[in-house]
Amino acid sequence: MASSSTFVTRLTLPRALRFLAGATAIGLVGARYYANRKPIRLDSSTKLPPGSPASAAWNNLTPSRDLAFDAKTANKTLSFPRNMVFAKELSVVAVEQVNHDTKRITLSLPSREEISGVSAGGAILTQHTPSNRYFPVLRPYTTISDPSTPGEIQLLIKHYPSGAASTYMHSLQSGDKLTVRGPLPGSPTWTPITSSSASDSKTALFVAGGTGITPLYSLLHSVLKNENDSTRIHLVWGINTAHDIPLKKELDQLLQAHPEKLRITYCVSRDSADISERQDSVIATNNTMATFRKGYVDRAVLSDVLAQETKGKTSKIFFCGPPTMQSVLTGRKGIFKELGFEGKDVHVF
Ligand SMILES: Cc1cc2nc3c(=O)[nH]c(=O)nc-3n(C[C@H](O)[C@H](O)[C@H](O)COP(=O)(O)OP(=O)(O)OC[C@H]3O[C@@H](n4cnc5c(N)ncnc54)[C@H](O)[C@@H]3O)c2cc1C
Numbered sequence: 001m002a003s004s005s006t007f008v009t010r011l012t013l014p015r016a017l018r019f020l021a022g023a024t025a026i027g028l029v030g031a032r033y034y035a036n037r038k039p040i041r042l043d044s045s046t047k048l049p050p051g052s053p054a055s056a057a058w059n060n061l062t063p064s065r066d067l068a069f070d071a072k073t074a075n076k077t078l079s080f081p082r083n084m085v086f087a088k089e090l091s092v093v094a095v096e097q098v099n100h101d102t103k104r105i106t107l108s109l110p111s112r113e114e115i116s117g118v119s120a121g122g123a124i125l126t127q128h129t130p131s132n133r134y135f136p137v138l139r140p141y142t143t144i145s146d147p148s149t150p151g152e153i154q155l156l157i158k159h160y161p162s163g164a165a166s167t168y169m170h171s172l173q174s175g176d177k178l179t180v181r182g183p184l185p186g187s188p189t190w191t192p193i194t195s196s197s198a199s200d201s202k203t204a205l206f207v208a209g210g211t212g213i214t215p216l217y218s219l220l221h222s223v224l225k226n227e228n229d230s231t232r233i234h235l236v237w238g239i240n241t242a243h244d245i246p247l248k249k250e251l252d253q254l255l256q257a258h259p260e261k262l263r264i265t266y267c268v269s270r271d272s273a274d275i276s277e278r279q280d281s282v283i284a285t286n287n288t289m290a291t292f293r294k295g296y297v298d299r300a301v302l303s304d305v306l307a308q309e310t311k312g313k314t315s316k317i318f319f320c321g322p323p324t325m326q327s328v329l330t331g332r333k334g335i336f337k338e339l340g341f342e343g344k345d346v347h348v349f
Helices: 004-035 055-060 071-077 164-171 210-225 248-257 272-286 299-308 323-330
Strands: 088-099 102-108 123-128 137-142 152-158 177-181 203-209 232-239 262-268 290-294 314-320 346-348
Touching: 088 152, 102 164, 123 164, 137 152, 137 164, 137 210, 152 164, 152 210, 203 210, 203 299, 203 323, 210 232, 210 248, 210 314, 232 299, 248 262, 248 290, 262 299, 314 323, 323 346
Parallel strands: 203 232, 203 314, 232 262, 262 290, 314 346
Antiparallel strands: 088 102, 088 177, 102 152, 123 137, 123 177
16 A cells, blocks of 8 residues: 555645646746847737838837847846846835825936846836845836836836735835846837828827836837828826826826827816916926816717817827726726727737
8 A cells, every 4th residue: 555655745746746747837938028029019900001101110010229229239128037037136216206196217227338128118026025024025017218228217106005016116215236137027018100201190199097007108209209200299197186186297298299299188186266267377397288177087088089180190098007997998898898999909907
């Protein structure tokens, strides 16, 4: 009769091998998906008419070298390995309190010549182990810095009072180390619309809730920076108050620099008594289109925004926000669907 340890070995070894084989297969499939992930397309279903100035670039969907890292170049410059196995220790070089609950944290990469390899809208994974816990706390955070900026990355972190990671992130000081992995698989790769003709340009609707702004800000910054990309963007951002808006200065600068390509609608759900004052000041000083509205990002707001944009040219919605907002907007009976956007028309971060 077999001893109990032999019995246990017979029972567990095949299961362990099966588990290992399964995990390896999932890892290989995941790595293959990650390596071959598709670029984001503004309108994957519609081909532009042949002969139009933009049609060659648009219909062939050539990835932009500015926004989508060329794999060969990036491999030489990436600070992060292209998998999530090996962590890096990055130094905190600056911490800025941008409003009552949000900090901007700048981390230096190991070399001043390196870029992170995190694409616009992409994220990294942070890790720390609290003293009273065995297991590490892992959380993804979006990099808001320009992907082509060498030597550093920036994160914008909102503090949740009982939040394990955000409380730790808010405790960091200049000189501290932070363990990170990345880029997180599934980071977007944007395909620009290259057109010299205004009639060929398309509008992408960016809809954010709270700190869901981070991937959309990163993406819109890169899209606007690319002079060859004629995509217009209308950002609709749901925020609590009209004061101390994180990234407001940066968004104002982008509005000033790209008045033809960027519109912003802020939807203020609380403390909105000061909206008219803000609206006047933004439009008067910048001569650009930033609008403040009272309430949540709802059907009425989105219908108005879509009506402002030339009919039929808003080709895709990009969304990032808290779970409740996501279910109201992107759910099967959600507002996006009511407005005619579904499936590939909606990209959720
Ligand atoms: C791809 C990706 C990118 C992200 N990028 C950013 C970023 O750039 N900046 C940023 O601040 N966060 C970002 N997040 C969210 C972040 O990863 C954490 O979920 C967040 O910081 C809370 O983690 P925590 O450990 O502090 O809270 P936890 O300990 O996980 O939760 C504690 C409590 O906080 C509240 N809470 C936690 N998360 C949320 C939430 N998202 N909305 C509302 N209440 C919440 C809940 O009440 C919860 O019970 C991102 C998430 C993903 C998936």
